[in-house]
Amino acid sequence: MKILCINGPNLNLLGTREPDKYGTATLYDIEKQLMKEAAKLRIVVDVVQSNVEGEIVTTIQEAMGKYDGIIINPAAYTHTSIAIRDAILAVQIPTVEIHLSNVHAREEFRRFSYTAPVCIGQITGFGKFGYTMALQAIHNYLKTKQGK
Ligand code: DQA
Numbered sequence: 001m002k003i004l005c006i007n008g009p010n011l012n013l014l015g016t017r018e019p020d021k022y023g024t025a026t027l028y029d030i031e032k033q034l035m036k037e038a039a040k041l042r043i044v045v046d047v048v049q050s051n052v053e054g055e056i057v058t059t060i061q062e063a064m065g066k067y068d069g070i071i072i073n074p075a076a077y078t079h080t081s082i083a084i085r086d087a088i089l090a091v092q093i094p095t096v097e098i099h100l101s102n103v104h105a106r107e108e109f110r111r112f113s114y115t116a117p118v119c120i121g122q123i124t125g126f127g128k129f130g131y132t133m134a135l136q137a138i139h140n141y142l143k144t145k146q147g148k
Helices: 027-041 053-062 075-079 082-091 129-144
Strands: 002-007 044-049 069-073 095-099 121-124
Touching: 002 027, 002 053, 002 129, 027 044, 027 129, 053 082, 069 082, 069 129, 095 129, 121 129
Parallel strands: 002 044, 002 069, 069 095, 095 121
Antiparallel strands: none
16 A cells, blocks of 8 residues: 655745644654554555645646555645645545644634545644544555545
């Protein structure tokens, strides 16, 4: 089982970026945490990050035939990107949306997600542990074919 973890804009700054909201772990720390969980689950995870919407679209397109599942933190594109939503729909790869902060407890504009409705589900507000949860969720979904 191969999973691709895609991280959107400004997530390369994790560790120093608004630590009160996003914690002090860097994206590399999160990657290491994911690798540990992946080893336990005997799956392969690749982690990527881009600040560019079109690059994220291309990454999703290129995941077709290579990955069984996607974990995505689209960051600010969550709230703006029809293109990323359409890419997820187009490739038909089961996808879990994850956010470090609880987007529903912040500004009104963060409550709306273009991507969540085309994902299996959304994990939000559990900090870096949310990535582990997302990996467990996609693993369970793919193993049982329906996540139940
Ligand atoms: C975020 C939440 C988004 O609203 C924000 O734009 C981000 C990070 C999160 O992980 O909590 O960049 O996706």
